[in-house]
Amino acid sequence: MQLTQALHKAVRECPNAIATIDGARRRNYRQLVDRVARLAAALRSLGLAPGARVGMLALNSDRYVEYLYGSLWAGGAVNPVNIRWSVPEIAYSLDDCDTRVLLVDDAFVSLLGPLRELSRSLTTVIYVGEGPLPADCLGYETLLAQVAPAADAQRQGSELAAVLYTGGTTGVPKGVMLSHDNLAINVLATIAAAPRAAQVPALHAAPLFHVGGIAYVFQLTTRMACQVIMPGFDPGLALDLIERERIVESFMVPTMIRRLLEQPGFAQRNLASLRTLLYGAAPIDSTLLHKALDALPNVEFVQAYGQTEVSPMVAVLPAAYHTLEGAAADKLGSAGLPVSTAELRIVDDGGVELAAGEVGEICVRGPTVMLGYWNKPEQTAAALRDGWLHSGDAGYLDADGFLFLVDRIKDMIISGGENVYSCEVENALLRHREVATCAVIGIPHERWGEAVHAIVVRQPDAHVGEAELLAHCKELIAGYKCPRSIEFRSELPLSAAGKLLKYVLREPFWKDRQRRIA
């Protein structure tokens, strides 16, 4: 399959339908395709080789859609940058897969100086902002105006389409390589699992550098929908856009749904156009669902569970199970049923398949499973065994085949929809010379779902305090990964084999609640 086919179809079948809305800018599919083909021409004129990566460090915008498709149309692959990363993390993700061209918007132009100093691969920066052209940058609109639209390179099938960096369970970012087939088959599987009307206005709420946002762009374009985009999630703006553009569906994380409902003046809004809220990254808790069903009685809620390595859809919990009554309510805590492209099995540490109800590692096989990790043959071999992706998620299948997530194998924390890998935070803490050992866990947080909490054992005679350790962490990792709270203890609970028992640490925080991790 070929991801750009959706554009060829749209420009043929509905050239005048609005493709993107970003603030006052509205572009139809003919204009979108023209701009995509011009960006592709510009990228080629800059020497982009087939399969070469193109990065973007920016808030959500209509240009993000143009960037995703323009890079593919040029014959390249996208390497969208996580906007919460520190400069060293960004440089790593560019250099690791040799990304030479980067698009940057106004929000991140201040990082360019240190980024150029640190990155070995970065050679060309395209400025997609609204201000005056920064030094040593090419202007996006000027580039597009200077070239004639290029013909589509028509890369397809198993050819590389994206390198998406994930924190990984080890705390070392890994570039997940996804092909045209991976991402295009995911589109069809998602539509088949959650059928919705075509050509409707839809709101992008999730960041477009995430696999969830990227996959939603591809899906909406395939459905020839109108993609309404805001720079970042803002509940007031989201409500404005739902009213003004008569938004029919959106994809959110549960925290966003919560913030939407809690927005002052929510009850006065006219949200009658809204039909479907897909949500992912975490299951919805029953209190929030109760509120949401009450507040939006005509909206269908659909949970999507996936991960970057599966392009990303693994399972879907259909609208019918979003109820608090009857037999279906038992499935509300579930991640749903496998989509038609995903075979699932649960295995123990030795790779032996487990029976229904038994907790083990979730493994996935199918045509949307990644090509591998960029330049990481060992991690690839560890993740892909006999054709099965070992997801790193612990869970079980119930007797009806519904998937339940129990824990991240390596104790991932989900805070405000962002994945925080505890190892990475622990590694940062451990680099402080007065830290002997530590454990980072997720504890309940009203707004973010979980907050990052650290338990630290100091070196003998050391006296480092919370503030100093926090400042230390902020130098090394993104703000959202830093602990929100730190406590000090004299020892950590260990198993007989000497392994840290995080569930023992988590227990007192979670005793009254069910902790669920996607």
Place this chain on the structure above:
Amino acid sequence: MQLTQALHKAVRECPNAIATIDGARRRNYRQLVDRVARLAAALRSLGLAPGARVGMLALNSDRYVEYLYGSLWAGGAVNPVNIRWSVPEIAYSLDDCDTRVLLVDDAFVSLLGPLRELSRSLTTVIYVGEGPLPADCLGYETLLAQVAPAADAQRQGSELAAVLYTGGTTGVPKGVMLSHDNLAINVLATIAAAPRAAQVPALHAAPLFHVGGIAYVFQLTTRMACQVIMPGFDPGLALDLIERERIVESFMVPTMIRRLLEQPGFAQRNLASLRTLLYGAAPIDSTLLHKALDALPNVEFVQAYGQTEVSPMVAVLPAAYHTLEGAAADKLGSAGLPVSTAELRIVDDGGVELAAGEVGEICVRGPTVMLGYWNKPEQTAAALRDGWLHSGDAGYLDADGFLFLVDRIKDMIISGGENVYSCEVENALLRHREVATCAVIGIPHERWGEAVHAIVVRQPDAHVGEAELLAHCKELIAGYKCPRSIEFRSELPLSAAGKLLKYVLREPFWKDRQRRIA
């Protein structure tokens, strides 16, 4: 993608769900997969090489499903035999792609003698009937009992999955090569275009050697449905099965729907379970639809237009357009909107793209377009140009992007420089109440190149003559489109698929001349 993945999923997700019902035999997915894996083992023990073809010459049965999947599981490709073909035609379709193994049931066992004499490739016959084992045959059940289930060969992607012979309407059979990707992507595109519930009982009405029937097997298995099978379409038996097995959907040709409605005792049947009737091969006429909507008010009708070369789905006319009132009624004669895997364009003789409303050849591009014709590089090159399949169908797109079929290109008549679409003339003739069926062809004409000639079958006891029919036509269509001559016959030649064989009708007129081919 890998067509057998559907079986791996089904045996994992719903092993005890009924997979096939054929008369008194009911098999669940665990049993189906066991039998598929055993058939694969048997085929391999017979020396089947990777990608080698396996034929089946049989009426519809549960074993047909086992054959389709068993051949793929073994690593082979299917070459299902058209059951209406003569022995020389069958031998041609086996020899052309070197099919050595053939499964044969009781209905066709009498053809084995002459077939073995004629065919050069056929070496092994597996008897899938209920009677005593014929000479020089292997018994299907004995073979399955003798072996242990084989591991799935897991062929996939662009590897060959099927060679399907078409060409009935031109008289030159061609083996359409379809890959795992072609057929598996078609499944997802079909489900996305016409979403229906999973795991429901569905009735196979179309022959399983046809691309329509084969694609429906793959689609139903992916949806983990229960496939209810009858040997051939019988309206009384179909009604029995709908009642007894509480059938929820079926795929039929319009003639089958007509026969269902005309079956004595139809009104007394309890068909409340039926939700969807997909139909293909021909648009439904308004008289039939009126009857059908009246008789089955709770059934959604969905038209599927495709051809073997596109695996087969090209366009779908959704249920909403199956109405006789309002704006949507204008689309009833349409083949619908392109599915999400199909780009469509209409071109003239010179390959120039035409505007909306202009009639030309329908061309299709996308991931379900065939690999090519077996061992026919010239015909393949003629059909696949710059990635576009030239379908041989004439049609146009209306202003809303709905596809309307006009004729087969080869059936178009060029008379005095004017294009005459035989369908249009036939539709005019059919509106005379004494015409039962008819065919309009071009015959040689000294001055105009071709002249419009009609062959008409009258209704029983009707006596309408040439003059009256000509006068009737002149009231409905332009003079140059009206037949120059009309002859009356008692029947018309039909293909195995029930399609009119115009080349047979044309042959006596053109035997000494070369007819230009569009």
